[in-house]
Amino acid sequence: xxxxxxxxxxxxxxxxxxxxxxxxxxxxxxxxxxxPAESLHLQIEHKDFLRWxxxxxxxxxxxxxxxxxxxxxxxxxxxxxxxxxNAISDASEAVTNVFGSIRALIAELACEPxxxxxxxxxxxATELGALPFELASAAxxxxxxxxxxxxxxxxxxxxxxxxxxxxTSVVTWPNRPRILCVIGDGRLPADAxxxxxxxxxxxxxxxxxxxxxxxxxxxxxxxxxxxxxxxxRDHNRPQPVTPPTDDATRDRALVExxxxxxxxxxxVLENPTLEEVSTATSRSCFTHVHVLAHGAPLPGAHxxxxxxxLCFRSGSGEQQDVVDxxxxxxxxxxxxxxxxxxxxxxxxxxGANLSxxxxxxxxxxxxxxxxxxxxxxxxxxxxxxxxxxxxxxxxLYKAMLRGEDPRETLHAIRRExxxxxxxxxxxxxxxxxxxLPTDLAAQLQRVQRxxxxxxxxxxxxxxxxxxxxxxxxxxxxxQDTAATNADESxxxxxxxxxxxxxxxxxxxxxxxxxxxxxxxxxxxxxxIWAQRLLARLALWLSDAYVVxxxxxxxxxxxxxxxxxxGYLDRPVKHDFSTGQRAMSTYSPTELLxxxxxxxxxxxxxxxxxxxxxxQVVALRGMTEDEDQGADEFENILLATRHxxxxxxNRASNAKTLAGDERPLAAAIHFEAELMALLADHLVSWRxxxxxxxxxxxxxxxxxxxxxxxxxx
Numbered sequence: 001x002x003x004x005x006x007x008x009x010x011x012x013x014x015x016x017x018x019x020x021x022x023x024x025x026x027x028x029x030x031x032x033x034x035x036p037a038e039s040l041h042l043q044i045e046h047k048d049f050l051r052w053x054x055x056x057x058x059x060x061x062x063x064x065x066x067x068x069x070x071x072x073x074x075x076x077x078x079x080x081x082x083x084x085x086n087a088i089s090d091a092s093e094a095v096t097n098v099f100g101s102i103r104a105l106i107a108e109l110a111c112e113p114x115x116x117x118x119x120x121x122x123x124x125a126t127e128l129g130a131l132p133f134e135l136a137s138a139a140x141x142x143x144x145x146x147x148x149x150x151x152x153x154x155x156x157x158x159x160x161x162x163x164x165x166x167x168t169s170v171v172t173w174p175n176r177p178r179i180l181c182v183i184g185d186g187r188l189p190a191d192a193x194x195x196x197x198x199x200x201x202x203x204x205x206x207x208x209x210x211x212x213x214x215x216x217x218x219x220x221x222x223x224x225x226x227x228x229x230x231x232x233r234d235h236n237r238p239q240p241v242t243p244p245t246d247d248a249t250r251d252r253a254l255v256e257x258x259x260x261x262x263x264x265x266x267x268v269l270e271n272p273t274l275e276e277v278s279t280a281t282s283r284s285c286f287t288h289v290h291v292l293a294h295g296a297p298l299p300g301a302h303x304x305x306x307x308x309x310l311c312f313r314s315g316s317g318e319q320q321d322v323v324d325x326x327x328x329x330x331x332x333x334x335x336x337x338x339x340x341x342x343x344x345x346x347x348x349x350x351g352a353n354l355s356x357x358x359x360x361x362x363x364x365x366x367x368x369x370x371x372x373x374x375x376x377x378x379x380x381x382x383x384x385x386x387x388x389x390x391x392x393x394x395x396l397y398k399a400m401l402r403g404e405d406p407r408e409t410l411h412a413i414r415r416e417x418x419x420x421x422x423x424x425x426x427x428x429x430x431x432x433x434x435x436l437p438t439d440l441a442a443q444l445q446r447v448q449r450x451x452x453x454x455x456x457x458x459x460x461x462x463x464x465x466x467x468x469x470x471x472x473x474x475x476x477x478x479q480d481t482a483a484t485n486a487d488e489s490x491x492x493x494x495x496x497x498x499x500x501x502x503x504x505x506x507x508x509x510x511x512x513x514x515x516x517x518x519x520x521x522x523x524x525x526x527x528i529w530a531q532r533l534l535a536r537l538a539l540w541l542s543d544a545y546v547v548x549x550x551x552x553x554x555x556x557x558x559x560x561x562x563x564x565x566g567y568l569d570r571p572v573k574h575d576f577s578t579g580q581r582a583m584s585t586y587s588p589t590e591l592l593x594x595x596x597x598x599x600x601x602x603x604x605x606x607x608x609x610x611x612x613x614x615q616v617v618a619l620r621g622m623t624e625d626e627d628q629g630a631d632e633f634e635n636i637l638l639a640t641r642h643x644x645x646x647x648x649n650r651a652s653n654a655k656t657l658a659g660d661e662r663p664l665a666a667a668i669h670f671e672a673e674l675m676a677l678l679a680d681h682l683v684s685w686r687x688x689x690x691x692x693x694x695x696x697x698x699x700x701x702x703x704x705x706x707x708x709x710x711x712x
Contacts, residue, residue, distance in 0.1 A: 024044070116408060158410060174447075414428075514537070
């Protein structure tokens with residue numbers, strides 16, 4: 001059974017997009033996939049559409065308030081609730097009949113079984129775009145007849161929209177997010193939305209407490225080995241604040257460091273003018289833009305039209321600046337290459353309401369932004385409750401940043417809104433305009449790999465910072481049963497135990513996601529990548545268990561005799577998603593054995609990658625008794641280093657390689673030399689845990705000066 005199918009449905013008519021009312025006399029042409037085109041007449045009168053629009057929007061509430069007999073607010077809301085339910089019922093029946101009258105669409109939905117069916121609706125006619133197709137029920141002839149078509153779970157179907165003016169996107173889906181959150185004018189749930197975005201990026205925020213052991217050079221980068229990053233420092237990145245000695249100011253400094261880490265991924269503009277938004281986008285290229293604002297009618301509309309915009313603070317300060325889609329899109333454009341953000345989400349009421357553009361030229365904010373080339377726009381075509389907007393923002397960004405399909409995520413959001421906010425129609429309000437690349441599945445898989453890698457590295461970094469932090473003297477108290485049983489010691493150690501437990505839980509979740517890539521369902525290259533990543537994580541975690549002494553002296557390093565998980569009586573012993581033992585339960589020695597097994601598995605998957613054998617040989621010297629003696633071990637090591645050097649040298653000098661593959665060759669050479677350096681310490685029988693001071697940093701600097709170590 002296939003995973004998903006995309007069903008393209010086009011509905012066309014003669015004439016311009018506007019200046020056409022809904023009428024059974026209007027003839028449309030429906031084209032679904034490669035099936036023959038069909039003539040289509042909608043059995044919808046425009047007066048009925050206006051009645052639905054009033055019941056589903058604020059117009060119905062205003063009507064109940066002005067013309068109803070109710071005098072209290074409760075009675076006014078009750079009158080609107082009746083009108084809303086009637087509007088939902090009538091609108092759902094009408095759009096269900098539209099889909100049910102297209103025979104080709106019913107045939108496509110009922111044919112080949114699959115997990116997901118993505119209906120991609122391409123329409124230019126404004127009166128069609130204003131119809132609430134998201135309210136449709138399953139038409140007769142389908143297995144789930146009568147159920148909400150885009151919220152039911154038995155035969156899952158999603159709906160996205162597009163106009164003919166937007167071509168199929170060739171965008172590269174971003175694997176490192178750079179989010180801009182714009183909070184408009186007025187009373188808004190700003191804190192809840194910022195918190196939702198902050199929680200979405202939380203798996204990739206390290207816990208950098210600015211506490212570096214003496215004698216160890218702290219440098220930033222992605223190439224990490226044994227817990228110490230080995231890459232040039234990024235001087236443009238804010239440097240961590242070293243916490244003072246007292247607890248209160250140290251905690252504030254730790255929070256400040258985490259804010260600096262988060263600001264690399266999330267930028268918040270609170271109540272800006274549109275010019276300030278344009279200035280921010282001209283300085284940084286944002287991949288995602290989230291706009292939280294009130295919707296309001298645009299001034300100067302044609303008679304009979306009501307088009308909606310977003311409320312921003314005016315530069316003059318006299319009144320609100322109601323911004324339409326064209327102005328918003330121009331402000332979000334990156335001036336250097338005229339590029340757009342990949343995703344724009346509008347947490348605003350009526351942000352996708354097209355009804356005002358039927359009589360004359362005009363479009364909703366979401367429609368206009370998408371028409372200018374933004375690949376993915378999510379907005380609401382009806383009023384959206386504050387709680388519903390928070391739920392949608394949290395679920396959407398958490399899933400997108402993890403590399404999940406946004407169409408499937410929107411389906412999950414609809415189901416959640418039905419459960420959480422049954423008194424509203426938020427679930428049907430959300431509209432997704434999408435022009436997605438043809439290789440979206442492959443790109444999302446790449447995003448998932450990068451997200452899992454960064455999340456796992458951040459999890460190990462958090463645990464390492466906890467074990468090596470300013471309170472590291474308390475780590476040893478966890479091993480003292482008598483101390484932990486004492487009331488005073490228990491109260492003192494309880495915050496540390498909670499933090500270590502949270503860090504271990506985060507580590508187990510992140511490692512479980514990485515382990516998924518070792519399955520045989522993936523290609524060999526992906527399995528090798530996952531095995532090598534697991535090995536590096538194990539080495540880094542093993543190094544984190546070498547706790548430096550208090551005071552930052554260069555000697556006196558101590559290694560924990562077992563994993564901190566053993567001191568906390570955690571019930572988690574196995575990773576139930578993979579059936580394997582959780583990494584947090586491995587002792588330092590077991591982590592080295594685990595790393596060796598991962599490297600060896602990666603080597604046997606592709607024995608041509610000789611540089612992997614360097615790690616295997618080095619770790620065998622640590623975890624196994626060498627009967628062959630130091631001399632023979634050193635000969636094997638030298639031969640392996642020579643093979644890795646030859647392979648990296650050939651890759652670096654090959655003229656057929658593309659330019660972006662040369663850094664990979666340099667990285668291979670760098671990793672081989674690094675592990676060889678570690679093995680050199682083992683040959684001379686110097687345990688890594690007892691290496692004091694800056695000996696490793698000195699050897700690394702010497703190799704760099706001699707040209708033997710090339711940092712990519």
